[in-house]
Amino acid sequence: MSSGAKVLPFAAVWPGMDKITGINTTALDGIQTNLRKLHEAAHKIASAPATGAEPAELIEPLVEMIEAQRAIEASAVVLRRANDAFDSVLDALRS
Numbered sequence: 001m002s003s004g005a006k007v008l009p010f011a012a013v014w015p016g017m018d019k020i021t022g023i024n025t026t027a028l029d030g031i032q033t034n035l036r037k038l039h040e041a042a043h044k045i046a047s048a049p050a051t052g053a054e055p056a057e058l059i060e061p062l063v064e065m066i067e068a069q070r071a072i073e074a075s076a077v078v079l080r081r082a083n084d085a086f087d088s089v090l091d092a093l094r095s
Contacts, residue, residue: 020082020086020089023078023082024079026078027075027076028075028079030072030074030075030078031072033071034069034072034075035068037064037068037071038064038068040064041061041062041064041068042061044058044060044061045058045061045062045065
């Protein structure tokens with residue numbers, strides 16, 4: 001490397017931003033997957049009267065809805081933390 005070569009500050013940080021992007025993708029996938037599960041469970045509950053389902057048969061879809069809700073909340077927290085990390089990277093680049 002010649003003495004005139006410069007290393008830009010963002011070049012050293014860029015690999016970290018790839019990790020943040022991967023985390024965002026994983027969190028968004030978790031949200032989408034669990035929104036589908038939530039929709040499917042809601043459909044089971046909504047169609048129960050038409051199929052003549054007993055109230056006890058609604059327990060499983062209700063539990064699935066709660067599990068999906070918690071998973072969505074967890075993915076949202078991951079997304080928020082990744083956003084905070086990304087903000088920190090941008091702040092470091094601005095300094």
